[in-house]
Amino acid sequence: MSDALRNREFRALWIAEAQSVLGDHLTTVALSIMVYNRTGSALWAAVVYALTFLPALAGGLGLAQIADRYPRKAVLVISSATQALLVGGMAIPGMPLAPLCALVVLARLAGAPANAAQNALTREIFTDELYLRSQDLRGITANIAMLAGFGGGGLLVTSLGPSWALALDAASFVVAAALVQLCVRARPAAGDPGDGWFTAVRWVWGQRRLRVLLALSWLVGLAVIPEGLAAPLADQIGASPQAVGWLLAADPVGFILGTFVLSRFVSAENRRRVMGLLATAAAAVLVGFALTPTLPFALLLLMLAGAAGAYIITVGATFITWVPNELRGGAGGVYRTGLRVAQGVGVALGGVVADLVGSATTTIALAGAAGVVLTIPVAVSWSRVRRTTP
Known part of the structure; x- marks a missing residue:
């Protein structure tokens, strides 16, 4: 796996994805605590938690195709920047519950093209067995980030407060966008914008x-x-x-x-x-x-x-x-x-x-x-x- 990390483009994509995954789990914990503290309702906390998953399902079938129609580097940068703005909006103290739920849905929808572009772009970078090793590294990193996000998320949220935890997640998307912009080579769109959806x-x-x-x-x-x-x-x-x-x-x-x-x-x-x-x-x-x-x-x-x-x-x-x-x-x-x-x-x-x-x-x-x-x-x-x- 260390061989895959020697590739500058993959290294940037890997770091960007790792901190985004960690931030997403931190956001899930922060939203659950924030909504429950504000409403005292386990139902509302569960609803907001579900909203972090449901948009990814719809976006996976529809919005993922943006990664074929447009240059994948641009898709990653724009998607990360959009998520930074939306998560930053969630971090505003006192954000009403309805707009908060809307921002959650929009942020996860914005992530669907980025996930698709990340997977496809990694295959463009590696054309040999290193591709499989790179996926091993991504899988290990995602699970470590999940453990760290859920395990340390509660402690971090209670120490800093939900708003600051969400602000950290927003900052992680800014860093991800910058890394991809600076380190990943621009490639033309792989597909034809005129293809059926x-x-x-x-x-x-x-x-x-x-x-x-x-x-x-x-x-x-x-x-x-x-x-x-x-x-x-x-x-x-x-x-x-x-x-x-x-x-x-x-x-x-x-x-x-x-x-x-x-x-x-x-x-x-x-x-x-x-x-x-x-x-x-x-x-x-x-x-x-x-x-x-x-x-x-x-x-x-x-x-x-x-x-x-x-x-x-x-x-x-x-x-x-x-x-x-x-x-x-x-x-x-x-x-x-x-x-x-x-x-x-x-x-x-x-x-x-x-x-x-x-x-x-x-x-x-x-x-x-x-x-x-x-x-x-x-x-x-x-x-x-x-x-x-x-």
Whole structure:
């Protein structure tokens, strides 16, 4: 991964993305605390939290195509500058709730083209195996930023206040825009502005090999069910309330370790070869929750599931590689949106099943079993696709 960092353009993109991800998680914490303190309503706090995700879903299918129609460097700079202004507006003390919600939606919508441009531009920078290593580094950094943002976000917000925390996030977008402007080479637009708005979406759905990769990514929806059940899981296995944080952290820690091992010791071709096996293993490990594990055993199971789940980086990198450059922005939006929807549906479904069966451990074990059943045919399809694709 250090080889990827030697590239000046990627280094700028990586730093810009890392601080933006960290700032986004900090903003999520700040908004939750700000809204709850102002309204005293758990419902309003949950609504504002949901607003940080929903626009990304709509923007992923629509606005992501801007990254194909216009120069990607310009898309990144303008998007970051726009987010800086919108988040800066949220930081104004006493901002009424309705405009605050509107700013949240607009800020996340503005981020959709930037995410698509980042993914597509990184593939333009690297045309060899370094591209996969760069995605490993991005995946590790994103998970570390998530842990730091959620873990330290509450402390920072309570120390500085929500407005200052939001101001810091706004400043991070200014820095990101400056880094991209100064360090990334200008390239012409990859696509044609006259192309149909959903050309990339239609093209992706017409490719069987890409549909199989999408199916592999959607299976992550079952793997995230333990995250949504962390609190009842801790209660059921007799752990303290503080253990909820440990249970939430176990999966991303395992993901970081799994990504490092794959990146350091497994070639790109072998990683593609074992994607189906790792996807099956990530689900199979969760079946161990049928034993109603102790806290240490539960943490181990979640870390192992997270480590196996590191296959998703290879899925995403292969998907982008197999898409023509002029369609990568829109296609990346399809991939990212599907991944987000699968995760949201998985968490919601896990909550419904847990209420029905009355057990968090049983629900997680059922998710693991369902994951194995669903993953095996997808893994077989992937094996066939991989052998027939040049």
